[in-house]
Amino acid sequence: MSVHIGAKEGQIAETVLLPGDPLRAKFIAENFLENVECYNEVRGMYGFTGYYKGKRVSVQGTGMGVPSISIYVNELINSYGVKNLIRIGTCGAINENIKVRDIILAMTSCTTSNINRINFNGLDYAPAASFDLLYKAYEYSKNNGIDVKVGNILTEDSFYHDDREFYKIWAKYGVLAVEMETTALYTLAAKYGVNALTILTVSDHVITGEETTAQERQTTFTKMMEIALNLA
Ligand SMILES: O=P(O)(O)O[C@H]1O[C@H](CO)[C@@H](O)[C@H]1O
Numbered sequence: 673m674s675v676h677i678g679a680k681e682g683q684i685a686e687t688v689l690l691p692g693d694p695l696r697a698k699f700i701a702e703n704f705l706e707n708v709e710c711y712n713e714v715r716g717m718y719g720f721t722g723y724y725k726g727k728r729v730s731v732q733g734t735g736m737g738v739p740s741i742s743i744y745v746n747e748l749i750n751s752y753g754v755k756n757l758i759r760i761g762t763c764g765a766i767n768e769n770i771k772v773r774d775i776i777l778a779m780t781s782c783t784t785s786n787i788n789r790i791n792f793n794g795l796d797y798a799p800a801a802s803f804d805l806l807y808k809a810y811e812y813s814k815n816n817g818i819d820v821k822v823g824n825i826l827t828e829d830s831f832y833h834d835d836r837e838f839y840k841i842w843a844k845y846g847v848l849a850v851e852m853e854t855t856a857l858y859t860l861a862a863k864y865g866v867n868a869l870t871i872l873t874v875s876d877h878v879i880t881g882e883e884t885t886a887q888e889r890q891t892t893f894t895k896m897m898e899i900a901l902n903l904a
């Protein structure tokens with residue numbers, strides 16, 4: 673057991689999918705995995721291990737935001753020896769070339785979080801995806817007719833802003849979408865020498881106001897789940 677995960681040693685696979693929403697983890701376990709066992713219910717943050725096409729894989733909810741995902745990623749790596757961490761999340765598009773339900777492979781992430789500036793004495797660190805996972809995810813998508821966009825995203829500390837003008841500068845510099853965890857995931861993966869990738873589905877468009885339902889966010893963004901599972 674670690675502080676926030678109730679699994680015994682060996683119960684978590686080397687490759688773990690990381691949705692923010694624990695009910696998305698349950699959905700994946702129930703609909704994609706065979707021989708599934710639930711290894712974690714601490715704080716309702718479900719974790720499951722099962723088999724996908726014969727390969728052992730786990731799926732673990734992370735909660736929302738940098739502090740929450742940082743706890744799970746630290747414990748998965750340091751207490752359970754996880755080697756490949758693949759976030760499957762939702763995001764808000766801020767770029768006119770990105771539409772609701774598009775899939776994004778996050779190559780890099782900017783952030784409004786101060787977490788890295790605290791660690792790097794006020795200087796900037798550039799968190800990046802593991803090239804191997806990014807390349808494989810892109811290749812799988814192309815070979816299976818799944819359209820993906822690849823680029824820079826913004827990991828935010830706030831979900832709500834007073835002013836939507838805030839997003840314009842990021843969009844101008846090519847940032848595709850906003851979410852709340854990837855900077856922490858990529859930084860911790862680099863720190864501990866393991867692999868990480870974020871795959872996102874656009875759940876809403878921050879500029880146009882187009883959006884999806886909570887049900888859709890929980891259960892229907894299956895293409896990104898398929899890409900992530902095939903990386904296992
Ligand atoms: O759908 P998940 O993976 O939770 O990701 C996005 O959704 C949450 C906000 O609604 C934040 O966690 C954000 O990063």
Ligand SMILES: O=c1cc[nH]c(=O)[nH]1
Nearest residue numbers: 762763764850851852
């Ligand atoms: O963090 C997020 C996730 C989805 N949509 C947003 O606008 N922000």
